[in-house]
Amino acid sequence: MGIKARTLIQSAILDMRSFFHKGKSPKFNVELGSRAMREHACFSGTQSKAKICFSKDFCSFPINTIDDYNFILMIVSHELAHYLHKHNEHKDSNTHDTKSIESYADFFGARILMTLITFGPNCRTHLLEIVPTPHSGKLLNSIGQALSRLAETIFDTKSGMYSNRITRIGYCAAGITSFLDAYNQNFDYKRSMDVLTRLYSQGSLRDWIIDEKEAFHLDEDIVEKVNIIHNNIQGERPSITSGLKSDFLNFIDTSYQVEPKLRQLYKEARVNIMRKQGAIIKN
Numbered sequence: 001m002g003i004k005a006r007t008l009i010q011s012a013i014l015d016m017r018s019f020f021h022k023g024k025s026p027k028f029n030v031e032l033g034s035r036a037m038r039e040h041a042c043f044s045g046t047q048s049k050a051k052i053c054f055s056k057d058f059c060s061f062p063i064n065t066i067d068d069y070n071f072i073l074m075i076v077s078h079e080l081a082h083y084l085h086k087h088n089e090h091k092d093s094n095t096h097d098t099k100s101i102e103s104y105a106d107f108f109g110a111r112i113l114m115t116l117i118t119f120g121p122n123c124r125t126h127l128l129e130i131v132p133t134p135h136s137g138k139l140l141n142s143i144g145q146a147l148s149r150l151a152e153t154i155f156d157t158k159s160g161m162y163s164n165r166i167t168r169i170g171y172c173a174a175g176i177t178s179f180l181d182a183y184n185q186n187f188d189y190k191r192s193m194d195v196l197t198r199l200y201s202q203g204s205l206r207d208w209i210i211d212e213k214e215a216f217h218l219d220e221d222i223v224e225k226v227n228i229i230h231n232n233i234q235g236e237r238p239s240i241t242s243g244l245k246s247d248f249l250n251f252i253d254t255s256y257q258v259e260p261k262l263r264q265l266y267k268e269a270r271v272n273i274m275r276k277q278g279a280i281i282k283n
Contacts, residue, residue, distance in 0.1 A: 002064035005072045006032055008126060009054060012076050015120030016112075019252070024243025028052075028083065033059040040154065041075055043082035046089055052079045066131050066139070070146035073116060073123065074172070075154070078109035084241045084254055090229050098161040100225040103171050108252070110175025113143075115251045118183070140176075140198045147172055148203025163222075164215045166208060171218065173199050182250040230256040 009032065017025040027048075033056035040058040045051050054076075063069050082088075082105050092098045116123040117139070127134055147169050155165035162168065176199065177192040184191070200209055209216065234240045240254035 002062050002068070002130075003126060004059065005054075005061040005063060006059040008063060008069065008072055008123070009059070009076055011122035011126060012073065012080070012116055012120065014122050015116055016080060018121070019115070019119070019245055019248045020243045021245055026083070026241055026243075028080075030054070033057075041079050043079050043088060046086075050083065050086065050088060052083055054079075063126075063130075066127070066134070066142040067145045067149070069127060069130055070113070070117075070139075070142050071149050074109065074113055074143075074146050074150060077112040077116065078105050080112050081105040081108040084108075084112075084252065085230060086233055086240055087229075089233050095160045096221075096225060097229065099163060100222045101229065102162050103168070103219075103222050104226040104230075106168050106171040107175040107178070110172040111179045112252055114176055114179035114183075115248065118179075119248070137198065140195060141202055143176065144199040144202030144205065147199060148205045151205065151208060152203075163217075163219075164212070166212045166216045167218065169200075169205065169209075170216060174218070179251060227256060230254070 009030065013028045013030055016028055020026070029045075029049075029051035031051055031053040033054060035053060037053065037055040039055065041052065041054045043050070043052055058072075058075075061068070061072060063072060082101075085104075085108070087101050087105070090097070090101070092101070117127055118124075131138070150172075151165045151169055155162070155168045157165075163171070173196055177195050180191065180195060181187050200206060230240065234254070234256055238255060240256070244253060
């Protein structure tokens with residue numbers, strides 16, 4: 001018998017708290033179906049009043065398959081990304097600010113998703129109840145199905161506050177390959193391409209990526225903008241949200257105080273590795 005989304009949300013919160021040192025975890029204030037909402041989920045409030053809100057319908061969503069599980073957990077993880085980065089402490093000056101923040105929540109939310117299903121004891125318990133022996137390939141296929149459902153529903157919007165749906169899928173996919181790089185402690189171009197191929201082959205994604213390829217654009221300006229925003233939120237603190245256990249720093253740390261020259265050196269080193277591994281990259 002399946003569970004409801006409410007149970008998976010609560011389990012995700014418990015697991016997120018376990019990733020932090022005792023007494024150092026954020027409160028992770030959550031409102032479950034207690035207010036009228038047009039959207040499934042939102043992040044509202046600042047500082048001690050910050051909270052993640054989920055609609056009544058969303059909390060009642062039945063989770064009977066691994067695809068349901070990943071679809072719900074991807075939405076929850078996106079909101080957790082906003083919460084960890086305290087995004088509401090930044091006041092958007094234009095839609096480019098909003099789009100930058102939302103794009104990063106897609107990317108980082110995918111990293112949170114992967115962290116929860118890999119290390120979260122409660123989330124893993126639910127996963128194993130659905131699929132007793134979750135093969136990594138089957139799990140990636142299911143995540144791809146979840147991304148396809150997101151592209152068909154929540155991501156399919158004309159709002160200028162968000163990137164187009166294919167680009168949003170790209171940010172999520174980048175978050176997944178980024179997690180796998182950290183998990184394997186190396187960068188493997190072939191592994192990343194295999195993962196992306198598997199993700200993009202699910203549901204209607206293959207057709208949409210072909211039909212809407214001109215719209216696909218991972219914007220470097222968004223990356224630079226969100227880095228400025230995060231630096232401003234972080235200020236002099238070691239990270240935006242501190243207290244994370246060392247085991248999880250490589251996956252969901254929120255420290256962004258890195259010199260631009262170091263970021264550029266890292267980017268150049270990554271490009272050189274990709275070229276050595278056979279990638280064809282234009283200068």
